Amino acid sequence: MKAIIQRVTQASVTVGEQQISSIGRGLCVLLGISTEDTQKDVDYMVRKILSLRVFEDEAGRPWAKSVVDRELEVLCVSQFTLQCVLKGNKPDFHRAMPAEHAQPFYSAMLERMREAYTPERIKDGQFGAYMQVHIQNDGPVTIELDSPSAPSDPKQLAKQEKQQQRKEKTRTKGASEAAREKAASRARQDPSASSGAEGDVSSERDP
Structure with a gap:
């Protein structure tokens, strides 16, 4: 599994003309699920995302607090294109988990994240939809994260x-x-x- 984690001042997801999710300061997480991913990858990614120290503490020291420490929000968006492999200039997505398996897998990961944190602070896009993701990157701070089984x-x-x-x-x-x-x-x-x-x-x- 691959994740692109961005520290944001705000982020939202719009489908068509309707905004379906939004957060204030926190993390926007783009998730790409591969055919090789298991529950072990889910546990690893949830732990890392919630523990990642990308926020300042009360004294202003950077890289000191996690999203949980600061009681901030997380917006997750499923993005199979993160599993892209280029064949020349053409993207190939054979490493991405097929949608019929990825949707329940992704939903289970969100549920695991809500169990590990505060449920109402974990927001979501709309799986499989054509989304407009609006991200106001704070810093900018962007971190790429691979689960142990991901071929990095x-x-x-x-x-x-x-x-x-x-x-x-x-x-x-x-x-x-x-x-x-x-x-x-x-x-x-x-x-x-x-x-x-x-x-x-x-x-x-x-x-």
Whole structure:
């Protein structure tokens, strides 16, 4: 799981013309869920997000207090594009958890966060909707966070991308072989069938 955490003076989510969530000072968290994520990742991310010390204390010392310490709000927005892998210049999202599984997973994570903090201080966007997310970054302060199972090492990411490309080539090759086998099967069943240039050349040679 990947999160982009921003310290904000205010943030809101609008769907169409309707504002569905808003917070004052606190954290805006963009969450990207991968196909590899488990409850272990949820527990890690919830603990880190709520414990991250990005706020000043009463004496004005920076990096001293968490959102919980300051009793501030958190706005979470599901964002599958954080699991993007580039193929040339085209984004590929095969690492993102499919929506039918990601929605209950994401809802369970929000519930876990509410249990660990104050429920009314955890706000949400609208899963799967086309949202306008308005963020007023405070600082600016932006922190990228990966759960333990997330492949953050560049070599590991490159390895996974190559594995995915090999899988795609194998599927393409398999489809081509299946098409050739199907064509050969039709030819065996109907020897008089002619297709392509070879048949035309053969016809010209016959008296």
